[in-house]
Amino acid sequence: MxxxxxxxxxxxxxxxxxxxxxxxxxxxxxxxxxxxxxxxxxxxxxxxxxxxxxxxxxxxxxxxxxxxxxxxxxxxxxxxxxxxxxxxxxxxxxxxxxxxxxxxxxxxxxxxxxxxxxxxASLAAKRQLARRDGQNLAEFILTRIAREHLLPAVEVSADLSLGEAARTQLEVGADALLVRLEGGFEGLGIVTRTDLMAAHFQRRLSDDTPVGTLAHQPLAVVELGDFLFDAMILMTRQRIERVVVRQGSQPVGLLHLTQVLSLFSTHSHVLALRIARAETLDELQRAAETLDTLIATLEGNGIRLRFIMQLVSALNEQLLARVFEQSVPAAFRSRCCLVVMGSEGRGEQLLKTDQDNALIHADDISSEDALTWMAHFNEALKGFGYPQCPGGVMASNALWCKSVSEWRHELQTAAQEGRPEQLLRLSILMDAYPVAGNEHWFSSIQAQLSTWSDQGERWLSDMALAALQFDTPLTLFGGLKTSGERLDIKRGGLFPIVHGARILALRKGLMVRGTLARLQVLGKHGVLDQHMADNLAETFELFVQLRLSQQLAGDRSGLRQGLDVSRLSRAERDLLRFSLHVVKKFKQTLGRQFHLDTR
Incomplete structure (x- = not known):
């Protein structure tokens, strides 16, 4: 024995x-x-x-x-x-x-x-068994919003006086009041305790003033039963301290930031407030420097990667928006839109990686002015620890800083000519996501992207071929293929999933953000077998998780590529080997769908 x-x-x-x-x-x-x-x-x-x-x-x-x-x-x-x-x-x-x-x-x-x-069980269940640390914090992240978490949702009429509104708040212990402005749920606004105090002490409004004049719309809303983490991300992204919780079309309560923070101690919202209140680039830089610590805390407590990515994405967007405000004169901010691409655009960036951004501006803004603003923007991010892109995919490069008419012309030309450099830029642009300025300028470009395959269908197989260019790191014997002890998980594992999902989404005109969301809709629309889509999502998360864990334990710059297989447990090696076989099957599927096996 x-x-x-x-x-x-x-x-x-x-x-x-x-x-x-x-x-x-x-x-x-x-x-x-x-x-x-x-x-x-x-x-x-x-x-x-x-x-x-x-x-x-x-x-x-x-x-x-x-x-x-x-x-x-x-x-x-x-x-x-x-x-x-x-x-x-x-x-x-x-x-x-x-x-x-x-x-x-x-x-x-x-x-x-x-x-x-x-x-x-499935790959998802196997990964769940492998995640055993940080259960207390993980259980909070996966806790559903319940009625015991909520403050009362008290509805009042729009003509109620400010004095009566204040007395109502005190009597019921409410943090805010819902104000009925019109019919239906969409006709509700909100007035907070702070709004009432500002109206009385700063604006000197009469106690007889109707409370409806102070109401804010639209409401920030989550559903009863959503994750607490979803509510925290919404508060972080919108820089607010409470959300309305509804069940169906009825409000059932308010969820306040203090309730969330009392259960969750990573201080992510504190970091968001530091970013929001920063007055100088130096203050923004100090806030950005704490982001890696937050990621390490979440990862070390066993929080699932897709939740960490959502939170980091929300914080990054706020940081970039503030740098944009520091770089672009106020009079021109509504005349342009800053977009991020790559892992940042897909909402998948964790530790700081190369900058990937672009500017779409109105036709009447001069290229010289726009490039000057973006040079300042990119240089500031470099000082924050975001390396400049070696390929020059940055808004300070004239190729990525154009008027809306120039961007539209480029998309049209790519559909007609299909030159390799055009198709490469198009695939990069597929990941674009607006983070600052006026989203109107991005929306028109995105609308054209959603119908690009109608004219550019003949070039899609050329674009899809890139997903097959790197070998899957498996030996002929089904084992892990390494160079020394390192396995190239980025080229051999992540890239085929990211790029394959991106091109399949482009062909179907599915303008959704991120690899996980793309896999979900591809499965829903029958483009991919649902079992394969689910396994690819789990595989993607596993690859990112393994890479992040090793980066946090060693070189956080991301410059050293590959996984050190010798540092993986047996269970991790099993999951990695299984997942690489999932990638291999996906590449075969891409080959069949785009007829790449005949090329």
Whole structure:
């Protein structure tokens, strides 16, 4: 009975002490010399095998090699559930293998649902089992808004006097009042305690003044049952301290920032306030310097990547908007729109990466003026720690600082000519997202992008081909392909998903932001099989998670590419290998959809 079995590795870390003792009692150790067969094809599967030392290979029909299994790897799970082994398993070198008999394996699966899920469930469930740290904070992030979190939603008529409104607030203990201006939910406005104090002490309004004159619209709204985290992101993005919670078409209460912050201690909203109140670039820089600390806190507490990305995206947008205000004269801010692209545009940036931005301005603004403003903007961001883009994809470059007519002409020309440099710029522009200025100027460009494939369909296969240009880092034997100990996850894993989803969305005219959102709508519209879309989303998150974890533990500049596979746990290596096979299948799907296999 082995005493040194690793119960810290998933899924064995889900077992209770009693279940661990059961496993120990049923565990044996096998020793195999090179060339010796562990399992014959077609035989009854007798055990779950866990490699302690050595290498075991899996071979199918015609002696085709499927995979190699090394220390901590598991096999033959498929045979355990099917009852029969399909392939042959042989020792490549001297190997020591733990063998958990099939009867006990199935008993543990029946006793322990998480243990069974690891072997039977989707990639999403497997990743959930691998995330075990920071459960208290993670549970808050995934907490749904409930009635016990809410302050009362008191509705009053628009003609109620300010004096009566103040007395009503005091009587019911309300932080704000909902004011009925017109019919329906959309006809509600809001007046806060601060509004009433300002009206009385600063504006010297009479107590008889109708409260409707102070009401703000439209309301910032979340649904009962939404995540608390969603409410916090909305407050952060709109720089407000409360949101209205509704159920269907009825308001059921108000959620205040203090209630959220009392449960959530990463101070993200405090950082948002520092950005909002910064008067100089130096103050903005000091606020930006704390962003990495916030990311490290969230990641270290086990918060899911898509939530972290949403929050960081909201904070980055506020930071860039404030730098824009410092760089562009007030009289011209409504005459142009700053957009970000790349991971920032997709809402996927975490640690600071290369700048990717552009300016769309009115036709009557001179190019010289616009370039001068953007040179100041890009230089300020460089001082904040955002490196300048080596490829020059920045608004201070004339190629990325144009009037709205010039941008429209470029899109039209790209549809007609399809030159490689035009298609590259188009794919970059697909990720554009407005963060400052007047969104009107961006909307017209986005509308043209949504119909671009009507004229540019013949160039889409050329654009899609880029997703296949980098090899998937898997060996012929199904193992992880590394250079030294490092695996190029950006080129071999992330880029095919990001670019493939982007081009599929462009072909369908789906103007949604971000890779995860694109995968969701591609699955919904049947462009991708729903199972594949879900697995790609989980794969994308896993790749970003693994890369971020290693960056936070070492070089945060992002200049050192690749994952250090030697630092991954066995469970992480299993997930990584599975996920790279998902990418490989997705690339095959792209090849079929765009007929790339004939090129």
């Amino acid at each position: 082995p005493d040194n079995f690793n119960f810290e590795a998933a899924p064995f870390d889900t077992l209770s002490e009693y279940e661990r003792n059961l496993l120990r009692s049923a565990l044996s150790v096998g020793y195999y010399v090179p060339g010796e067969t562990l399992i014959e094809p077609g035989s009854t599967t007798l055990a779950l095998y866990i490699v302690l030392k050595g290498v075991v290979e899996e071979r199918g029909k015609d002696d085709q090699l499927f995979a190699h299994y090394g220390p901590d790897d598991l096999f033959d799970v498929r045979g355990l559930f099917a009852g029969q082994t399909r392939h042959a398993y042989r020792a490549v070198e001297e190997s020591i293998v733990y063998e958990l008999n099939a009867k006990m394996f199935h008993e543990l699966c029946e006793r322990n649902a998480p243990f069974a899920s690891y072997f039977q």
